[in-house]
Amino acid sequence: MRILRTLVFLTMLASAPFTVAESVVVHTSVAESSVSRQFLLSAFAMRIHRWPDGQQIRVFVLPDDHPQHIRFVKSSLHIFPYQLRNIWDRAVFSGAGQSPYVVRSEEEMLEKLRTVEGAVGYLSKEQENETGVKQLDVY
Numbered sequence: 001m002r003i004l005r006t007l008v009f010l011t012m013l014a015s016a017p018f019t020v021a022e023s024v025v026v027h028t029s030v031a032e033s034s035v036s037r038q039f040l041l042s043a044f045a046m047r048i049h050r051w052p053d054g055q056q057i058r059v060f061v062l063p064d065d066h067p068q069h070i071r072f073v074k075s076s077l078h079i080f081p082y083q084l085r086n087i088w089d090r091a092v093f094s095g096a097g098q099s100p101y102v103v104r105s106e107e108e109m110l111e112k113l114r115t116v117e118g119a120v121g122y123l124s125k126e127q128e129n130e131t132g133v134k135q136l137d138v139y
Helices: 002-015 037-044 067-077 081-094 106-115
Strands: 022-027 058-061 119-124 133-135
Touching: 022 067, 022 106, 037 058, 037 067, 058 106, 067 081, 067 119, 106 119, 106 133
Parallel strands: 058 119
Antiparallel strands: 022 119, 022 133
């Protein structure tokens, strides 16, 4: 009976809707108002380098061990942070690409998103309505 209750609880937990703690945010020069989850993953994996309008994508992330980075990668990109790190490392070591710009804090992330054209990053829900940046809808 105990096992059955545990299984029911886990099933309910897995099917419950969850809220994303981070918002995908871009510089106001980015023309897009929404992107697919696949486009977002490709941008953060440094596989695509330009927005659909041709503007260069500049990716900003927090350090790998930052709790906000871990939540963002898991909830928005649907992969684990170590998988994203492996993608970046493989590209850098093979000479085929580069890793994103790493910022030390959410405040620095916000500053970069405000000042760097084509920038994309993420902010906590509490800061998503900051001026000088806009939120992207992810579908």
